[in-house]
Amino acid sequence: VGFYNQKAIDHYTGAPIAVKVDSASEAEWNIYEDLFITATNNLGEMPRAIVGDRGFSIPKVFKRNTEQGVASVFPYRKVGTRKRPDEDNEIHDRHGIPRCKHCGGPTRFVRFSKANPKPRLWYRCTLGTTGGCKKDQTVYCERNWKMLLPLWRTDDVYMALRNAHQRYERVHHHWRTRYRVGADDNALRPKRRGAACQQLRANAALVVEWLRIMARQGWLGSARRRDCEHTIAPAGRAYNLATTRRVLQLDQPYGQAAVTLGLGPERPPAPLPQPDTG
Numbered sequence: 001v002g003f004y005n006q007k008a009i010d011h012y013t014g015a016p017i018a019v020k021v022d023s024a025s026e027a028e029w030n031i032y033e034d035l036f037i038t039a040t041n042n043l044g045e046m047p048r049a050i051v052g053d054r055g056f057s058i059p060k061v062f063k064r065n066t067e068q069g070v071a072s073v074f075p076y077r078k079v080g081t082r083k084r085p086d087e088d089n090e091i092h093d094r095h096g097i098p099r100c101k102h103c104g105g106p107t108r109f110v111r112f113s114k115a116n117p118k119p120r121l122w123y124r125c126t127l128g129t130t131g132g133c134k135k136d137q138t139v140y141c142e143r144n145w146k147m148l149l150p151l152w153r154t155d156d157v158y159m160a161l162r163n164a165h166q167r168y169e170r171v172h173h174h175w176r177t178r179y180r181v182g183a184d185d186n187a188l189r190p191k192r193r194g195a196a197c198q199q200l201r202a203n204a205a206l207v208v209e210w211l212r213i214m215a216r217q218g219w220l221g222s223a224r225r226r227d228c229e230h231t232i233a234p235a236g237r238a239y240n241l242a243t244t245r246r247v248l249q250l251d252q253p254y255g256q257a258a259v260t261l262g263l264g265p266e267r268p269p270a271p272l273p274q275p276d277t278g
């Protein structure tokens, strides 16, 4: 799990700001709760967003984050046999973008409030077809914690963080090969039993890792070592999602309101299958 704050630099390097070693048999939710508290204490303030993998992509985690005003950046996770966790419906589409209540069109983010009395989103229709479309609309995030997020999936920041996730995965790999933290192989696994020695190893690795980061960022006395700028570009992904949404016709009105106004179908039409490129 990665914690993103504008002030913290961990999202540049993918280095964790807290390391906790847990048994693979421990429930993800319990691990998450602990890690969240530790990381918030370390940051000294609430993170703005949290990047994680599929394991944490559960409604409880989304709910907890949204209630704290923290954005969740987790991949979709299959629910049952359905291919997508949530299809396009009257409230929101498959990317969690709320649909206009008046014309069924796509909307843009206006604001988010974590309490008054419950987490809530305000948004506005991007099409402006009817009079009502020109006013802000609102929805409670509890209608679907996993889909209605404080930071929308079409947002550049969301995209950049989503992009950053592969770096975190890479870091897990480095941590195994460099420091033997979280070894998933019998040859690397410590001979000592219990989690304590693994936690000690992880803590020591974190100190080394921070020295490495400081050397790279030029914080160890000489700026000459700073040879590269680490930034994460959102553009590619944002563009891809915008294209996908056009192909899926999610940029067009759909739903009851759209049918009534004669603007679109009840559900967005299924896109034509992509040609098999082999």
Ligand SMILES: [Zn+2]
Residues within 6 Å of the ligand: 100, 101, 102, 103, 104, 105, 125, 126, 127, 128, 129, 130, 132, 133
């Ligand atoms: Zn509208």
